[in-house]
Amino acid sequence: MGKKATAKKRAAKPSPRKKAAGKRWGEAEVVEAFTRFRKANPHPKGELESVNHFTLLVAVVLSAQATDAGVNKATRALFQVADTPEKMVALGEEKLRDYIKTIGLYKGKAKNVIALSKMLIEKHNAQVPKTREELQALPGAGRKTANVVLNIAFGEPTMAVDTHVFRVSNRTGLAPGKNPLEVELELMRVIPDRFMTHAHHWLILHGRYTCLARNPKCPACIISDLCLWPEKTL
Ligand code: SF4
Structure with missing residues (x-):
């Protein structure tokens, strides 16, 4: 043409x-x-699959510039072995990459997910925080991530x-x-x-x-x- x-x-x-x-x-x-x-x-x-607040947060971070269906395909197996910040840190960045390598930008996302898991353990007693400021301070989590988590996990408008x-x-x-x-x-x-x-x-x-x-x-x-x-x- x-x-x-x-x-x-x-x-x-x-x-x-x-x-x-x-x-x-x-x-x-x-x-x-x-x-x-x-x-x-x-x-x-929502169509992103998760089993608790932590996995919801991880799924939203992974979904940047990716489809929900693509994220779900990768996270079904991942969340069976790592559904808490402690288990995610224990899994480690290299193995996490293997689980999510079908998702775009997976290397940077793996780094962020491990860093945010560590931050949750160190600063938030391994819980997902409930305020926009605390959510947006997590590695890989911007305003959109905070909005989704606040809405779905905590029912905020x-x-x-x-x-x-x-x-x-x-x-x-x-x-x-x-x-x-x-x-x-x-x-x-x-x-x-x-x-x-x-x-x-x-x-x-x-x-x-x-x-x-x-x-x-x-x-x-x-x-x-x-x-x-x-x-x-x-
Ligand atoms: S543009 Fe979108 S919202 Fe408007 S009529 Fe078409 S489908 Fe509906």
């Missing part, structure tokens, strides 16, 4: 991060959308913005923003408290299975009449 044809093909693809033409939802649309998400899936669950949440928030007009932090703060502002515990999962699942980056399934979308994305397919 020539350069011109390639450029034309690129131009024809939808723009996953294009905003909803500068428009945004009002309160009524936000409430309506989350009422529909709740009705369709009253108890949404936090909002982790991954690529799916970012895309859905911008496309629909729910919470447009230039970067994940802007979108996170906007989502926290516009989503009513009663939806916050599950909002993160609803948006991720919507982005993962319906509002896909390349070919969104707009005709099957339960919020298509509310969505303001100019490129939606009907």
Whole structure:
């Protein structure tokens, strides 16, 4: 394919991060959308597998730039032998690498998981801490990791913005923003408290299975009449 044809093909693809033409939802649309998400899936669950708070934290650290399915494939065997910080340190970085070598950036992640396990033992009595500051101070754990752990492990109404949440928030007009932090703060502002515990999962699942980056399934979308994305397919 020539350069011109390639450029034309690129131009024809939808723009996953294009905003909803500068428009945004009002309160009524936000409430309506989350009422529909709740009705369709009253108890949404995260898809990263874990057996306790520690393994949840490790799974989230491993999931950076990797799919949940890919992480689960590696961690099923890993968590059978190392489901506590002490066991993870005893396993050691080299053996940990063997378990997670199918995950992208596994060398750096193995280093971080061993370092964060040591820090949990030394500073937190081998427990996963409950505050954002303490979580973000752990090696390999950023704001997104803290948000996921606070939400799933401790039921806090936090909002982790991954690529799916970012895309859905911008496309629909729910919470447009230039970067994940802007979108996170906007989502926290516009989503009513009663939806916050599950909002993160609803948006991720919507982005993962319906509002896909390349070919969104707009005709099957339960919020298509509310969505303001100019490129939606009907
Ligand atoms: S209609 Fe639904 S699937 Fe299509 S862009 Fe909007 S939110 Fe995404």
